[in-house]
Amino acid sequence: AQTVTQSQPEMSVQEAETVTLSCTYDTSESDYYLFWYKQPPSRQMILVIRQEAYKQQNATENRFSVNFQKAAKSFSLKISDSQLGDAAMYFCAYRGYNTDKLIFGTGTRLQVFP
């Protein structure tokens, strides 16, 4: 069975600085998708970024980028120029190529200090 592990329960960063959130996963599949979701205090789940396993190029979305290491089964999220509005829970998630359910990690709570 696939599993997703986020080993950092909490992280903090100063405004305008860069922070990296870690995620590792375990799977025997060769094709799959990886996601980072943000959950602010409102609890709304917001998709931050998505990576297809067959793409070697790391995904980027404005200040958010990933470091996808397929052989190491690692998928970290880098937030550049951190803003106060980035403070939230961040969840890493996996979806197999031929399945529909998302498998989530336990989350990392990010605090941003002015």
Place this chain on the structure above:
Amino acid sequence: NAGVMQNPRHLVRRRGQEARLRCSPMKGHSHVYWYRQLPEEGLKFMVYLQKENIIDESGMPKERFSAEFPKEGPSILRIQQVVRGDSAAYFCASSPTATLAGGEYEQYFGPGTRLTVT
């Protein structure tokens, strides 16, 4: 285009009562997913439905829980005889297409229903 709607946002039930959670997918979406988030945990998949069909219920508890997505109307997650351990946030997500072809779709999440069992 309205997003995924869930109601109620907060639901309080006494032990032994029934809880009904509703989810209206985004317009044009015919695939609905339910996830449960226990306190301080990530979301756990419960069930995946298409109109009038349950596609994958591998995450549903075997007893007391059921889900439906009728031809007309919202998807319903029903919990009978609730217990304190059912207290959680229940999220619904929807998508426009299936994934068997490996489609690069997104699941769009609703705001969740927080169920409290007293």
